[in-house]
Amino acid sequence: MSGSDQGKGSDVLDVQDRVRFEQLVLPHLDAAFNLARWLLKSRADSEDVAQEAMLRAYRFFRGFHGGDARAWLLQIVRNTCYTWLEKNRPVELMTEFDEELHPQPSASPEALAIAGDNRERLTRALETLPPRFREVLVLRELEGCSYKEIASITAIPIGTVMSALARARQRLQRALVPPSPQEASREL
């Protein structure tokens, strides 16, 4: 886990901490679960990991000095998810994040709309993306996070959030509406 969310981890927590935690952090449990679910692609595993992350957040709560509680929690959830993935599904983490953004024609809005209307297809497409692409999309489109929040949650520089999203969206389009054989051959 990165140092920033650890704070003074071994503090003794009293009832006032508990009340503050209930007010500030617990309301973001849905956000925590949703992020875990999309990172781990499994509801059952997400329950375990979200539970672990929440307890971890509580233990480090004295290290939280105000500010954006959701981003603070999601950072811990994300770290817990990656630790879990490293241990249980290391292959998924082997995709390079900084792969080249290939110039590629956009799929037509109509084709995307048709494909995107199918929830299962959309879910599958999202799940084929490497976790680092998936998370920026989930944070942006489902969680409504700002670039600044995405940067603090995913520990990437704020200047690269925009290009990370650009890549992620291109990958999602491609997964949703695969390029026709002619376009594919032209790309090669």
Next chain:
Amino acid sequence: MSCDYTRTALHGYLDGELDATRSAEFERHLEGCRECTASLGAEESLRASLQRGGLYEKAPVALRKKIRADLDAATSSSAGTRIPAWRWLAVAAAFLIAASVSWFAWPRVQNSVDSSPFTAAELIDAHVRSLQPGHLTDVASTDQHTVKPWFDGKLAFVPPVKDFADEGFPLVGGRLDVLGGQTVAALVYSRHKHVINVFVLPTKQPDTPIHTPGLRQGYQWRHWRRQGMEYCAISDVSDSDLYELAQLIYQ
């Protein structure tokens, strides 16, 4: 296929993250760039799909429960003395009520609609007084048939007395006490070595259910009326224990 804008600034524009200058600049560019116009259309369509696709998955109720249990455990084991969170919420609520009426006045135990004839301060004083050596009981007996007749002739009413040892609340005894200027019956129960005082006095008010807990100085109480009697149980045990006893007496 090589418009640089498509790859980056378009996304900042789509996400509303460009500053005013760059945003205007992109809009000017958009007027003359078919590629960016098409791309923007595609991205907007994709975003709409993602946002209306019902993809957001909320935490299951079971998880919420598990987490609360975790937090309880983490709070009690590390803090040594376990004080449940609701107590603090009750403190906060009590403060709000007190502040809205008068900061220094002791509010009645219940609100004015069905206020008890004694204040929270008197109630706590009586409870604390009972804990001093030799003050707990005038008649020490776990036998309800000993305690009940003892009150005979000492009060203008007969308090219902029952032992709940089988339910984990053994009767310890009874005594006379003064609460709000009135002589009342005090029944003493114990729960895991903690003392629970149940004050009983007659009332002409209609029955009320067992009220939400009151709390002050670490003591909590439950108040109710039943068949012409006014009851107030006070202790430092957990509220769930207190409520359990209140329910047993209420039946």
